[in-house]
Amino acid sequence: MAITVSLVALFGLVLFFLLRSHSLSYGSAFTAAGFGFFLASTGAARPINQLVESLVETVSSL
Template sequence: MAVSISAVVLLGIIVFVLIRGGYVRLSNALACALFGFFLASTGAAPTIRDAIGAVTSWISSI
């Protein structure tokens, strides 16, 4: 759970910086966020969660 909260905070900061810098418009960021919420309710969510968990555990072991 701590990894997912950290990922949410990190990605939120990145999106904020991109919107603030003018690289991404607010409507595009909202579309991506909605896509993420809908993707989380599909059958692909456990696979994505496992892949992210594997990458973060690999990074922490370095």
């Protein structure tokens, strides 16, 4: 059985726990989310997606 998790959900969960443990301030979280949002609309989005896909495939084949 394969379980798939969206990377957005995974990073959102990590961000939630960082905010909850006070390891990250709200301003930093907002900046990180904004950076990710604007990065997704640049030309860097496709190579980043390809890198993440290859990493996921490598980890799943282990």
